[in-house]
Amino acid sequence: MNYTLLIYEDAAGFDLRSTPDAAARQAYWGSFMAYTKALQDAGVMVGGAGLQPTATATTLRMRNGKRHVQDGPYADTKEQLGGYYVVNVPDLDAALEWAARIPAPPGSVIEVRPNLMHEG
DSSP states (O other): OEEEEEEEEOHHHHHHHSOSOHHHHHHHHHHHHHHHHHHHHHTOEEEEEEOOOGGGOEEEEEETTEEEEEESOSSOOSSEEEEEEEEEOSSHHHHHHHHHTOOOOTTOEEEEEEOOOOOO
């Protein structure tokens, strides 16, 4: 079964991505590269991606068949969706085990959600 592991980071977590402190930046990205490799080595990684900060987002709403486009995120919250992994594991317990290993900064939230299964 496929599960998506959604990584929500606060502003401090996003700041680590591009901090002028090269050692801190390298530690941040290095930990995610090692985690990604562990998923790949275990044969459970389906996909994933890091996301740009919410300031780069564009929100689209459809109203009465018309597009309404707005700069910025859908919701103004403390945590921002920073990236995700899709894993193929036997059950929720296995997905939670992998989610617990995500090297997200303190204050981050990991949401684990089963993917819809389509028949056909």
